[in-house]
Amino acid sequence: MNVGILGCGAYGIALASIANRNNHRVTLWSYSEDEKKIITSTLKSPKLNNYIIPKELKFTTDLSETVKNKDLIIIAVPAFSFEETVKKMSLYLDVKTPVLIATKGIQQDTCLFLHDVFKKNSKNKKIAVISGPTFANDIIKEVPIGFSLATKSNKVEKIVRKCFENNKTKFRRTRDIVGVEICSSVKNVIAIASGILEGMGVTDSTRALFLTESLNDIKELIHELGGRKKTILSFAGFGDILMTCTSKTSRNFSFGYLIGNGASQEEIDNYLQSTTVEGMYTLMSIHKLVRSKKVKMPIINLIHNVIIGKRDKEEILKFLIKK
Numbered sequence: 001m002n003v004g005i006l007g008c009g010a011y012g013i014a015l016a017s018i019a020n021r022n023n024h025r026v027t028l029w030s031y032s033e034d035e036k037k038i039i040t041s042t043l044k045s046p047k048l049n050n051y052i053i054p055k056e057l058k059f060t061t062d063l064s065e066t067v068k069n070k071d072l073i074i075i076a077v078p079a080f081s082f083e084e085t086v087k088k089m090s091l092y093l094d095v096k097t098p099v100l101i102a103t104k105g106i107q108q109d110t111c112l113f114l115h116d117v118f119k120k121n122s123k124n125k126k127i128a129v130i131s132g133p134t135f136a137n138d139i140i141k142e143v144p145i146g147f148s149l150a151t152k153s154n155k156v157e158k159i160v161r162k163c164f165e166n167n168k169t170k171f172r173r174t175r176d177i178v179g180v181e182i183c184s185s186v187k188n189v190i191a192i193a194s195g196i197l198e199g200m201g202v203t204d205s206t207r208a209l210f211l212t213e214s215l216n217d218i219k220e221l222i223h224e225l226g227g228r229k230k231t232i233l234s235f236a237g238f239g240d241i242l243m244t245c246t247s248k249t250s251r252n253f254s255f256g257y258l259i260g261n262g263a264s265q266e267e268i269d270n271y272l273q274s275t276t277v278e279g280m281y282t283l284m285s286i287h288k289l290v291r292s293k294k295v296k297m298p299i300i301n302l303i304h305n306v307i308i309g310k311r312d313k314e315e316i317l318k319f320l321i322k323k
Contacts, residue, residue, distance in 0.1 A: 013057075028066070031077075072100060104181075151175070178225060
């Protein structure tokens with residue numbers, strides 16, 4: 001198979017490593033010539049520690065080269081650049097080519113989920129979404145991992161499985177694209193709050209209380225927005241929430257930890273400038289979405305107000321008991 005991946009971040013390269021192990025030909029697109037030069041000259045990415053990038057992977061800044069004549073296209077760019085990337089790639093994308101969305105988040109200005117953003121800007125209907133408890137640094141170690149694969153197309157499912165499935169990589173299929181997108185987006189926000197609690201030094205029991213309440217809230221949000229409640233128990237739901245909300249490897253968790261631990265505003269700002277914290281982008285989007293849809297999800301409102309300084313972080317503990 002010929003595979004094109006848009007995005008040379010940690011996750012894009014990690015997904016490319018699986019496809020490469022499965023003997024597929026992979027081309028990765030970067031928006032930055034400097035990024036491309038660093039990767040091709042060193043066979044390393046600063047986002048993946050000391051991982052040696054397989055020499056078989058091809059890197060380019062030419063979008064047409066990445067998109068044309070491919071059996072599968074994977075989008076793994078940050079959420080804030082998703083729509084712009086889709087608009088550009090649509091100039092070269094065949095309407096019959098399967099597209100896999102690996103980006104997580106909700107568009108900030110419109111509050112659209114990313115599969116809706118894609119459909120708004122492309123005539124291609126062959127789409128799928130993947131999500132699950134899969135840190136990029138774990139994927140490249142070739143350890144057992146699991147993904148939720150959300151698609152309404154049996155053909156797209158078959159292509160994605162052919163690209164990635166092997167004795168280390170597992171997929172569970174669902175048709176609930178909305179539910180998977182909600183889980184994959186909101187878990188980053190919940191991870192920030194979990195990190196705040198960790199930074200405050202709460203016990204494991206309190207953290208478990210918080211995560212259980214969050215799971216129930218997300219389940220209800222999925223239902224209110226047209227998804228299936230049971231998706232909360234999937235790799236994209238419980239699996240990814242468990243991983244992201246309890247690990248210091250998570251950038252969102254680590255960002256929250258700074259806040260909870262009383263870091264200075266300068267330290268917090270420096271972290272945001274040097275690290276992509278998708279949960280911050282998603283927080284503003286999901287806060288706007290639940291308000292516009294008149295959906296009750298008070299934990300989101302509280303996290304939002306803590307982050308912007310309207311509420312004190314200790315309010316999270318009070319909220320858990322009063323809820």
